[in-house]
Amino acid sequence: MYLEYFVLGSCALLLLSFPIMFSAMFKKLDAAERYLQYSSYIVGCRHTFRNAPFQGRPQRVYAMATVILIPKVIQWRGMVLVEDVEKIPRHLKYWMVIPTFVTCLSLFGLIISWFFIDDWP
Amino acid sequence: MQGPYAFINERPQPYPLLKMSLALDPHTHTKFDALNQHIRNTLVLPGQLVIIGDSRTADCTAAEAQLMRSAQNTKLALLAYSATDQFLIKNHDQLQSILSYSSVGIGSASSAWSKHLAQVEKTLMEIEDLHKQYLRKGTTGAREEFLVKRRALFARLDTQISGMARLGTGLRNEGSIKKMLGISSKSYWHHGEISGYEERVKRLAKASQMLKAGTYIGIALDVGATALEISEACSTGREQECTQAKYVEAGKLVMGVGGASIGGTLGTLVGTSACAIVFGIPTAGAGALACAIVGGAAGGLASGKLGSSAGEFVGKFLYKSVEN
Numbered sequence: 464m465y466l467e468y469f470v471l472g473s474c475a476l477l478l479l480s481f482p483i484m485f486s487a488m489f490k491k492l493d494a495a496e497r498y499l500q501y502s503s504y505i506v507g508c509r510h511t512f513r514n515a516p517f518q519g520r521p522q523r524v525y526a527m528a529t530v531i532l533i534p535k536v537i538q539w540r541g542m543v544l545v546e547d548v549e550k551i552p553r554h555l556k557y558w559m560v561i562p563t564f565v566t567c568l569s570l571f572g573l574i575i576s577w578f579f580i581d582d583w584p
Numbered sequence: 585m586q587g588p589y590a591f592i593n594e595r596p597q598p599y600p601l602l603k604m605s606l607a608l609d610p611h612t613h614t615k616f617d618a619l620n621q622h623i624r625n626t627l628v629l630p631g632q633l634v635i636i637g638d639s640r641t642a643d644c645t646a647a648e649a650q651l652m653r654s655a656q657n658t659k660l661a662l663l664a665y666s667a668t669d670q671f672l673i674k675n676h677d678q679l680q681s682i683l684s685y686s687s688v689g690i691g692s693a694s695s696a697w698s699k700h701l702a703q704v705e706k707t708l709m710e711i712e713d714l715h716k717q718y719l720r721k722g723t724t725g726a727r728e729e730f731l732v733k734r735r736a737l738f739a740r741l742d743t744q745i746s747g748m749a750r751l752g753t754g755l756r757n758e759g760s761i762k763k764m765l766g767i768s769s770k771s772y773w774h775h776g777e778i779s780g781y782e783e784r785v786k787r788l789a790k791a792s793q794m795l796k797a798g799t800y801i802g803i804a805l806d807v808g809a810t811a812l813e814i815s816e817a818c819s820t821g822r823e824q825e826c827t828q829a830k831y832v833e834a835g836k837l838v839m840g841v842g843g844a845s846i847g848g849t850l851g852t853l854v855g856t857s858a859c860a861i862v863f864g865i866p867t868a869g870a871g872a873l874a875c876a877i878v879g880g881a882a883g884g885l886a887s888g889k890l891g892s893s894a895g896e897f898v899g900k901f902l903y904k905s906v907e908n
Contacts, residue, residue, distance in 0.1 A: 467897075467901050470894055470897055470898060470901075471898055471901065473894065474835075474839055474891075474894055474895065474898050477839070477842055477843065477846065477891070478838070478842060480846065481842070503866070504860065507856075507860070507866055507872065508853070508856065511856060511872045511873055511876060512852065512876070515852070521849045522849055522852055522853045522856075525849070525850060525853040526853055526857070529853070529857055536861060537861070540860065540861055540864060542860065566846055566850060567850070569846075570843075570846065570847065570850070570887060570890075573843070573887070573890045573891065573894050574890065576894065577890060577893070577894075
């Protein structure tokens, strides 16, 4: 019984991630990216996804979140400077990380449900 | 059957063969030819409308003229945009039948299963015959008789299908089984719904022309296919299935498209990042693009399927909750 609510919650979370993501990619992304304009990772992603829907903004939000969450790993490959990441204001960091987190959480929830519910349609 | 009707052709077939398969009344042959001038003596393509005239009169009615216009527009839209035509073919009833039939094919390895399928096939043949008989008679009394008989056959089929589901051969829910078995192989639509179909074909054709991107067409066709599913489930005499189809199909559509979209987006980034971090491939260039495509395709497919299944599950759950 609880699993049904778990699937329901995961689906709701997945749908909720859309408005959050759209707000982040159209209202905050440009401001956040300005702090990392010399990062080859961010610039490269921007270039690669420039023809994707919405100019690749969803991917760019995920890319920003990746850099914010694991700056040292990206720096190890020489694609960003940790100092630059630290300069990003806290609220912008949240705007990049929360949509990514919500999306991943919803997908994770769906995967978990897939393992536990044996009478999938 | 009272009044003119039309259905969507499902597979490429020559006009004479199509006409023969309909088992029309001998005196309606000329009218059938007159109404179906858009496909007469050609290879009838999937997605094209086939009109069955009003058997009460030999003259063409206003409703029939309207259907002829719709059929002509649909044909033009299909011919003008061959890409959309392909998409329509792929996404039409046929695809679902083919896909599900392949599941049946795997399941039919055992002889017991084959026997079971033969019984289902027999029921289906009876349903098909019933439809043909009804089309030939076309009286009000015949309609009542048809509905009663069809309900009984559907009940028998439901029992057979639940038996199939118990065997656990990977067959899907009742809604899909109904589609899978091709019960809706000829979806007769009233006039109002036909114009909706025509509109949809036009919109899809335009979308294909403008966007030249599979994703959007896929989404539009998913929406169209869902509408078709619901419309077919809502055939007279199956109110309960109709309501359930609305919940289940809407859930599948929303979560399938939503999941695929998010999974695809996330997949492209994961692909690019993994290549950059693990293999040191720069995030711009052909290598990154290849990683993005592989990641996106895998992510989209996986989460689309996962989302669709979850949506179906949630749809069923919500339907049961509302019903109780």
